[in-house]
Amino acid sequence: MNTKEKKASLLVVEDEESLREALKLNLELEGYEVTTADNGPSVIKMVKNEHFDLIILDIMLPDMDGITVCETIRVQHNDVPIMFLSARNSGADRVEGLKKGGDDYLTKPFNLEELLLRVDKLIAKDKKIKTPQAVADTYEFDGCNVDFAAHECRDIKGHSQELSKKEAALLKLLIEHEGQVVSREHILQVVWGYNVYPTTRTIDNFILNFRKYFEKDSRNPRHFHSVRGIGYKFTA
Numbered sequence: 001m002n003t004k005e006k007k008a009s010l011l012v013v014e015d016e017e018s019l020r021e022a023l024k025l026n027l028e029l030e031g032y033e034v035t036t037a038d039n040g041p042s043v044i045k046m047v048k049n050e051h052f053d054l055i056i057l058d059i060m061l062p063d064m065d066g067i068t069v070c071e072t073i074r075v076q077h078n079d080v081p082i083m084f085l086s087a088r089n090s091g092a093d094r095v096e097g098l099k100k101g102g103d104d105y106l107t108k109p110f111n112l113e114e115l116l117l118r119v120d121k122l123i124a125k126d127k128k129i130k131t132p133q134a135v136a137d138t139y140e141f142d143g144c145n146v147d148f149a150a151h152e153c154r155d156i157k158g159h160s161q162e163l164s165k166k167e168a169a170l171l172k173l174l175i176e177h178e179g180q181v182v183s184r185e186h187i188l189q190v191v192w193g194y195n196v197y198p199t200t201r202t203i204d205n206f207i208l209n210f211r212k213y214f215e216k217d218s219r220n221p222r223h224f225h226s227v228r229g230i231g232y233k234f235t236a
């Protein structure tokens with residue numbers, strides 16, 4: 001297993017207690033931080049408030065099956081990697097699971113080594129996708145300038161402004177993903193670094209400030225866009 005700067009955080013959803021505990025124990029031995037759940041509705045609640053790097057999701061659950069849980073998570077624009085576990089082994093189930101937004105599928109009984117390898121791979125793959133373009137210490141757009149290292153910018157009127165550490169971090173994150181929507185979840189995780197988030201209103205206030213600094217008309221932003229229910233996007 002490769003060394004992790006930060007422990008990846010996993011959510012294991014399994015109603016069968018012995019299997020749930022065995023998974024938790026073995027994943028913790030691999031260095032992961034593991035949270036467990038035994039039913040679908042509580043998972044849906046948890047992913048709204050907490051960041052996970054991967055969800056291991058049993059399909060046969062009481063109340064709400066795993067495929068419905070996955071579907072619900074995706075409808076909320078959450079793209080956390082999901083690996084299904086299923087006792088069923090029909091090709092149709094596998095296809096349905098993957099169609100509904102699952103990233104991988106493992107049939108019970110499974111080989112523990114294989115599960116651990118797949119978990120590691122899924123997390124590495126997701127990290128690679130999310131690794132942004134490198135941006136230099138200073139960045140120019142539309143006559144403005146941002147100096148990330150000095151925590152300063154030159155605004156649309158040519159005035160120089162100080163940036164707080166978090167403002168600089170958020171600007172850097174958005175600029176690194178120029179043209180792409182960055183989810184609220186990702187922003188809170190990278191800029192605030194909490195596993196449990198502060199209110200998302202916090203980000204809105206930062207975006208309002210950026211519009212004041214960098215937009216000619218802050219009501220019709222050309223650079224700092226809110227994408228309703230998803231996140232934010234910067235365009236140069």
Ligand code: CA
Nearest residue numbers: 015058060061
């Ligand atoms: Ca089950």
